[in-house]
Amino acid sequence: QAAAVAETQPRGKPYQEGTKHRPAKYYRFVPESDRAEL
Secondary structure (H helix, E strand, C coil), rough: CCCHHHHHCCCCCCCCCCCCCHHHHHHHCCHHHCCCCC
């Protein structure tokens, strides 16, 4: 499922810590801890 989510994510936008209030779909790289919340 992680691969499918990556396809819908905008490219070139790295994940930044401290932005958990933002939807994970806006980030290309999502830590394992946050992937479970998707």
